[in-house]
Amino acid sequence: MLTGIITFLTIVEPEYAYVPPNEKVVNSEDKDLNKFHQVSFIQNEDQEKLIEQGKDFFYKETFGNEVFFTDIMGLFDGAFSFPTITKAIIKLNGKGTDNLMVESAQKVKIGDRTIEKGELIETGLDVPKGAYVPLGVKFKYDEGNLKAGISCALCHASVNQNGEVVQGISNNDLDIGLMLALATNSASYFTHTEMESIKQFIKDENRVIENSEGNIEALPNIEQLEEFVDREVMKWPKGSNDTTIDFKNNPVQTIDVFTKGDQPYGWSGQGQIGPFKGLSAAINNAHSQNMDSVSQTAISNEVLNIDKELYLAILLQNAANEKYRYDPKTGVKPSEFFSKVDPTPGADGVNTLIPSSTYPRASYMTSVGLFSSSDGLRTWEQQNAMSAFMNTLEPPKTGLKATSKTSRAEGRIVFENAGCISCHGGTYLTNNKVIPSEEIGTDNSRAMGFKKLENFFASPSIYDPETPVPLPENPIVKEVQMTKEQELQLRLGWAFGGSEGGYKTISLYGLYWSAPYLHDGGVAVGPNIEKDIGVPGTIFKGIKPSARNSLLAMIDSNLRKKVIIENNKNEKLRTAHVSGKGHEYWVDTSTGFSKEEQQALIDYLLKVTD
Template identity: 70%
Template sequence: MRKAVLILSVFIIGLIGVVTYFSIVGFQYAYLPPDEVVHNKESDKLIDVKNVSYIQDESSEELIELGKKLFYEETFGNEVFFSDIMGMFDGTFTLMNVGKAIVKLNGKGTDNLLVEAAETVKIGDRTIEKGELIETGLDVPKGAVTPLGVKFVYEKGNIKAGISCAVCHSSLNEQKEVVHGMTNSDLAIGLLVAMSSNSASYFSHTEMESIKEFVSTNDRLVESTKGGRVALPDIKKLEDFVDREVMKWPKGSNDTTIDFKNNPVQILDVYTKGDHPYGWSGQGQIGPFKGLSAAINNAHAQNMDTLSQTTISNEILNIDKELYLGTILQNAARKKYRYDPESGEKPSEFFAKVDPTPGAEGVNTLIPAPTYPRPSFVTSVGLFSSSDGYKAWEQQNAMSAFMNSLYPPKTNIKSDEKTVEEGRRVFVKAGCITCHGGNYLTNNKLIPTEEIKTDNSRAKGFQAAENYFSLPSIYDPSTPVPLPENPVVMEIPLTKEQNEQLRLGWAQGGTNGAYKTTSLIGLNWSAPYLHDGGVAVGKDLVNEVGVPGTILSNKKPDPRNSLLAMIDSSLRKKVIKTNNENHNLKTAHVSGKGHEFWVDSSTGFTKEQQQALIDYLLKVSD
């Protein structure tokens, strides 16, 4: 006990000293894991960069090293949105208590940082008591002083935090070693958003009929872009609604589209080489690294800063720009960014005075795309995430190179070669190889939702943007940031096949969207399965079935049994039934249905053949 008190005292004294020093010079820090704590540190340095369109002129090794650094450290300034506007650390979940939780680890790592609640709070139907330990799902490697993928910034008397790619796409194994690219499957994104003081800033990621239903009075008005007067929604009413919506997201998933549909998707691993197109619905298809850079851009330009959607809010969300901006800022955590309708200013006039990154919408470091303000097949919001001092898209391309160099760790599953070979024969006989063939076990195609029969809500996430779209283009790779006055623009030519696949990926041209044929590399590390993460079964085949029996009960999905539910029709029926009986999952479009390609008695296969197939699938990347 005395030792713990001593350690905490040293930590607090050290923190005071650091704060005093950096109050003058400023400070920012994110953990970059050294090779000695990384499990899969051996990367494929021989990625092919010669045949990638619009690539910077660096060697592949230099690009990978830059990409690794950016993957763990680059936030594109989203600490302003998450800390100053959303207020993620202003309520019961505080940065001080995050620090205390890390001190308590005493140098030991954890894949689920338990943070003490700073105050009692009611979120939706859940009450979190002061002192209760909050399961965050944040990973802290051995000896680290901050969680993976969390960047701390000290600026002008304030400590704030933002997130990089690594918070979702890097995790720890049982030995608490870092595994590059592995899904952080228990990250409680919905809970962290719900505990924020201004979770309403994420309202475009919810199932909402109309913003008008949250208007209680007409005494808080803003001037619209057309000169009329529109009422802002009631802060408390909207906050409670958003809290309830995001709390529906199972751990390891989040909503990534701005379509007023609550349709979270499972966090993908980033063993991306050969796994194009990118994103569950395959919207990342063209541009650098076969669309991977575009997918990375979508995550940072759209999902990390809802203010980046301001210009397109009327066309895509049918909400006037001023109302949209005022709704996000009316309860901002920091007074500097909090909009007051009594000021008489338009929200856009107010924001122009406090915007830390003028020149493009939002608070992140963004630049307008050549098509701005219109979106295109390479940017869903008409913006590119880019930082001063880099070339346009250099950061995304570097992270793409790093991701393409990654490979999942070996499974250490004990299975004899004869069984695995039998599993490969079943794989071929059952027809799995039709879609999951080749070196990366994917045909790199999109499957229409009518064919794959999964819930099409997420697949149609970008459909509303169709009538506002522009032909895709990108800046010349030598273009510096900030942009020069007349940057060179390069059109991206599209083949007939690419046009067809893009229409499916973006649910355009009268289609209902599609889902990609995912690579089967690393299945042992990516349970649960399907885009909604609904195919989840634990060690107990009777009591741990579906998301309620696993994730919602703090039970990790078992890869073997979850794969069994992918190929066994009777077990899948139980999974779907259990999911659908949960109201929150049902209204968040998490069911686990679809992909009805059975390898069971209904198609002439034995239980032994099922298990052999599963052995093959789990070990195929060993």
């Protein structure tokens, strides 16, 4: 069977990713163009075509990150391998799963955990009924090797008990941290850890490179850095990952992508302007920054205080594929070595990227000064198509029964009387604002993630939307307009101007599908409200958080206190800034509400889109 799949990839089609047909999707797209939230720079765009393209990109487009994850990080070279993934899918016998169990290809020790050869690994990968690969994973045969990359669907879609695809919900049991730790060069993700200085890993002054200033710098020890990064990413609870390059280990809960009306975008609200009210900018940030560490080379000195030559050498010194592995003994500068193997010359990174109009400086349109764009298409065409598609997605019906016949109507009254409506009003139950982190009372480490970019920043601009890729000489550049209010909100979302950053007021659509809650995913309570408390009592034990009980912990001060206590007992969570603290807006006896009113409010919130 494995041979057959590889032959299929090699001879019949060079790449394969699963795109679900409508009959295998629980919540198909709402293509009523009268409700379509299209705010693009392109006039007279064929919106139906754009939506169809967006769906295809959502499930298949990797922007070439197969090179980073396969050839540099070595995601499939260790215990987690192509043969064991394929074997696990064959064992499904055509049935779907929301948690692919993969046999370890070898015995490994990562952090404090030892995994024996043949031991089953819970990945959280979803495989739809009848699919040959996990949802959101693209297999590609390139340069004589099998490679794999990831698309939006890996984190922002899931599979139900019937093997059908639920579009737009967060894959909240995906164990990203574990899979990264199993890679042979997880150190290539070192910027997403709590690190004081890379100098703490320099043990051999003979392994050196010449930096961009002509000075000699020593490289960190490969084994020690790898072990450190493994321990750091293993702290991430399932369903979360670190998304900022700031030497802070602060994973965020994966968000849903029911994006219509939910602007600004990103936890801190950094995506606010440009096509689709900033959604395209947020999509670009995810693909250009989080899927390719090499793309951060130009900003490494300003953001990380690491010379770009040293930065590049650190990423490549233990690359899985010898083609990309940098050896300091050659005496060649890392950038000179990389230029000879770069699969996408013309821009930093190994993904399909182009320099932005502000490169190398960042802007409110791109945190790394680059845009994700593929040859043969227009600039931002892919992001805009995905934005269009995501704006058609709506949460599926929950199937929940209310606790009483009148509880949902009563819940709306409680929602208003408790003051929730002051922030979560309007059609999409959000005021579309960024709120200062000190006002919300949550850990501000994530809100401060972009702060170091302030001194390496430019006014936002974008290429004319008809500009082709590859870029022509002297492409037309258009300034991105901002209102005064948007500028103030963006400065808060990016933690500029001396602020401590902020977090967006999220839409309350789809709460049933997004437990646990808060940006850190720390508000987690399982089915047993007495025992399944906090992340240690749920996710770390393999128990899925209950939407109803977790939402109760959002509004009940006593239950939240228990959640925070349990989270703080765990050293991994403490050092990964996961506490469940903040958003202390109580609807309980302390504010004059009964338990019946609490449940009515929860019924209303969980079923608001039914």
